[in-house]
Amino acid sequence: MAAPPVNPLPIAYQAWTSLAVPDWLNKGDNTWQMVAATLVGIQSMPGLVILYGSIVKKKWAVNSAFMALYAFAAVLICWVTWAYKMSFGEKLLPFWGKAGPALGQKFLIKQAGLPATVHYHHDGSLETAEIEPFYPMATMVWFQGVFAAISVILLAGSVLARMSFKAWMMFVPLWLTFSYTIGAFSLWGGGFLFQWGVMDYSGGYVIHLSSGIAGFTAAYWVGPRSKRDRERFPPNNVLLTLAGAGLLWLGWAGFNGGDPYSANTDSSMAVLNTNICAATSLLVWTWLDVIFFKKPSVIGAVQGMITGLVCITPGAGLVQGWAAIIMGVLSGSVPWYTMMVLGKKLTIFQKVDDTLAVFHTHAVAGLLGGVLTGLFAEPTLSTLFLPVTNSKGGIYGGPGGVQILKQIVGGLFIIGWNIVATSIICVFLSYIVPLRMTEEELLIGDDAVHGEEAYALWGDGEKLSLYNDDTTHHGVLASSGATQVV
Numbered sequence: 001m002a003a004p005p006v007n008p009l010p011i012a013y014q015a016w017t018s019l020a021v022p023d024w025l026n027k028g029d030n031t032w033q034m035v036a037a038t039l040v041g042i043q044s045m046p047g048l049v050i051l052y053g054s055i056v057k058k059k060w061a062v063n064s065a066f067m068a069l070y071a072f073a074a075v076l077i078c079w080v081t082w083a084y085k086m087s088f089g090e091k092l093l094p095f096w097g098k099a100g101p102a103l104g105q106k107f108l109i110k111q112a113g114l115p116a117t118v119h120y121h122h123d124g125s126l127e128t129a130e131i132e133p134f135y136p137m138a139t140m141v142w143f144q145g146v147f148a149a150i151s152v153i154l155l156a157g158s159v160l161a162r163m164s165f166k167a168w169m170m171f172v173p174l175w176l177t178f179s180y181t182i183g184a185f186s187l188w189g190g191g192f193l194f195q196w197g198v199m200d201y202s203g204g205y206v207i208h209l210s211s212g213i214a215g216f217t218a219a220y221w222v223g224p225r226s227k228r229d230r231e232r233f234p235p236n237n238v239l240l241t242l243a244g245a246g247l248l249w250l251g252w253a254g255f256n257g258g259d260p261y262s263a264n265t266d267s268s269m270a271v272l273n274t275n276i277c278a279a280t281s282l283l284v285w286t287w288l289d290v291i292f293f294k295k296p297s298v299i300g301a302v303q304g305m306i307t308g309l310v311c312i313t314p315g316a317g318l319v320q321g322w323a324a325i326i327m328g329v330l331s332g333s334v335p336w337y338t339m340m341v342l343g344k345k346l347t348i349f350q351k352v353d354d355t356l357a358v359f360h361t362h363a364v365a366g367l368l369g370g371v372l373t374g375l376f377a378e379p380t381l382s383t384l385f386l387p388v389t390n391s392k393g394g395i396y397g398g399p400g401g402v403q404i405l406k407q408i409v410g411g412l413f414i415i416g417w418n419i420v421a422t423s424i425i426c427v428f429l430s431y432i433v434p435l436r437m438t439e440e441e442l443l444i445g446d447d448a449v450h451g452e453e454a455y456a457l458w459g460d461g462e463k464l465s466l467y468n469d470d471t472t473h474h475g476v477l478a479s480s481g482a483t484q485v486v
Contacts, residue, residue, distance in 0.1 A: 116190025212363025280328025281308025
């Protein structure tokens with residue numbers, strides 16, 4: 001009697017060891033994707049919750065942190081109810097997917113797939129098959145959901161310290177539905193920009209450019225902070241700001257490292273490039289502060305870190321390490337210039353009160369990164385990730401020059417759509433609820449809006465009335481760092 005065939009794989013690597021281990025499941029990929037998704041979630045909560053709650057004036061700490069926390073929860077429910085399939089499902093329009101729930105077990109435990117991402121040659125033959133990672137749809141839905149959530153939270157940075165919380169509660173699902181899903185499907189889910197070959201590795205356009213433009217647009221419609229807050233808006237806890245920034249930086253390993261949808265060599269390249277660019281950008285921003293303002297600013301260093309992370313995002317796994325350094329130099333200097341020079345000269349930046357300068361740190365840096373990706377995308381690395389074969393950056397010759405044009409067009413589409421969609425949403429909401437808080441709420445802050453305060457300055461919930469955070473303390477002026485954003 002013949003002996004049964006011996007499976008050369010250890011049992012831990014075999015399929016069908018249980019009903020929950022189908023033959024298409026790669027446990028390593030699934031593990032990394034869930035960890036990467038959770039890292040991105042940590043960037044928002046507690047990362048941006050802490051950062052927002054500490055970088056603003058003391059009287060707005062609770063409100064700012066709560067806006068981020070609320071958005072994270074609201075987006076995830078909207079995401080699984082209808083928005084995931086609008087971003088990554090079957091095509092409805094060249095820029096939009098068909099809405100539908102992602103809640104049933106038949107959908108969630110099958111192998112992940114992005115159906116609209118099939119790409120064909122001009123003659124109709126198959127060029128790139130549907131994207132089918134080796135893990136279940138539940139992992140994909142969770143991973144993409146935390147990206148959607150952080151997009152809305154980044155947008156919130158533009159309207160902190162004056163947007164009505166009730167208006168924010170309505171704004172979140174509307175912007176997710178009519179703005180974010182458009183960019184996500186167009187560039188990632190198989191829409192027209194994806195099929196055309198516009199490069200956005202991990203959200204330089206889908207997330208950062210859109211949140212920066214939408215935030216600036218929303219800030220215009222909501223109106224400015226109170227005059228007193230615009231004149232003096234010191235962070236209430238710089239050390240906690242650094243803690244939030246640290247979670248944001250290290251969480252970016254999941255942000256960019258998870259987008260190959262696999263624990264592969266391209267994922268490793270993306271994580272390394274992310275850290276190279278962020279470090280370079282932080283150093284350059286700090287040097288510029290010292291050279292021009294004679295002081296190294298901690299808040300400025302955080303802004304430089306963020307612009308570096310944003311700039312590398314559209315090309316994290318597509319460019320070489322030396323290109324990541326160049327991108328870091330530019331991301332530490334170009335947004336610095338738009339914020340510190342143009343931001344003080346141009347009327348529009350004086351009129352529109354962008355609380356955390358999200359336009360500069362995300363819109364400018366995101367568009368800059370997208371264009372630089374079109375310049376530096378390395379052909380071999382591009383083949384590891386992109387659906388359109390023979391894609392490469394402008395410096396590599398041939399059709400590479402066209403890639404820069406594609407990047408510019410893709411960026412302009414995201415900019416235009418977000419200006420229009422965000423404006424319509426804000427105008428619509430203004431007929432239902434005031435977008436801006438009342439003057440009394442603007443004067444008092446958290447206690448008036450939420451009945452809660454971040455710090456009990458005297459006793460248990462009692463206020464020390466000798467002075468408040470709107471006055472100088474016994475004649476001592478507040479410190480003034482080089483980069484004064486908030």
